Amino acid sequence: QGQYLDRETGLHYNLYRFYDPDIGKFISGDPISLKGGINLYAYAPNPLSWIDPLGLKCWNSARRDYWKAEAKAAPKGMYSPVNMLRMRLGLAPKIRVREFHFKTRTERVRNVSLELNHRHWPQRDGKHVDIPYNLEKVTPWEHAAKDPYRYPGSELLEILQDIGNYKGF
Known part of the structure; x- marks a missing residue:
C-alpha cells in the first residue's frame, strides 16, 4: 500500500x-x-x-487533477463546451440519460457524471493508484459492472446526450 x-x-x-x-x-x-x-x-x-x-494527497484532489489534465489533452470536439468548462474546473464531464429507477419503479431523465474506475485496486497498488494510466473513464453502470460493491440503483435505458453533445438540459 x-x-x-x-x-x-x-x-x-x-x-x-x-x-x-x-x-x-x-x-x-x-x-x-x-x-x-x-x-x-x-x-x-x-x-x-x-x-x-x-x-x-486525497482522492478528491487526484480526481480534480485528472479532469483538468483531460481538458487540456482532449482533441477538439471530443467534449461539448459545457463539459470542457466543467473539466477545466476539475469536475467530471456529464451525460444525460434515461434510466429505470428501481426504488420508485419509474423511468426518469437525469444528468450523471462520468466516474473514474481504478484498473488496479487501490489496496494493492499503493502510491501509484491515482496516476492516469490506472484510471479509466466509465459511466456509473460500467463502474458497477466492474466493482461488485457499487450499485447505481437504476438501469440505464438510453444515453440521450453523450460527452460530446451534453448541454445540461
Missing part, C-alpha cells in the same frame, strides 16, 4: 509521516500544514472515499 510497517512500534511509515492503525490517525503533523485541512493528524475525512497512501 505504499506503507512500511515498523514491527517494533506497530506504526506504518508513509514516506512522510507515521500512521497509527489503532487510532486511525497519523501521529506526525501533515507536512503540507493547513493546506491538507484543519486537522493535521487526520488520515482523511472519509477513509473509504479518500485515498492517501503517502499521507499527502
Whole structure:
C-alpha cells in the first residue's frame, strides 16, 4: 500500500509521516500544514472515499487533477463546451440519460457524471493508484459492472446526450 510497517512500534511509515492503525490517525503533523485541512493528524475525512497512501494527497484532489489534465489533452470536439468548462474546473464531464429507477419503479431523465474506475485496486497498488494510466473513464453502470460493491440503483435505458453533445438540459 505504499506503507512500511515498523514491527517494533506497530506504526506504518508513509514516506512522510507515521500512521497509527489503532487510532486511525497519523501521529506526525501533515507536512503540507493547513493546506491538507484543519486537522493535521487526520488520515482523511472519509477513509473509504479518500485515498492517501503517502499521507499527502486525497482522492478528491487526484480526481480534480485528472479532469483538468483531460481538458487540456482532449482533441477538439471530443467534449461539448459545457463539459470542457466543467473539466477545466476539475469536475467530471456529464451525460444525460434515461434510466429505470428501481426504488420508485419509474423511468426518469437525469444528468450523471462520468466516474473514474481504478484498473488496479487501490489496496494493492499503493502510491501509484491515482496516476492516469490506472484510471479509466466509465459511466456509473460500467463502474458497477466492474466493482461488485457499487450499485447505481437504476438501469440505464438510453444515453440521450453523450460527452460530446451534453448541454445540461
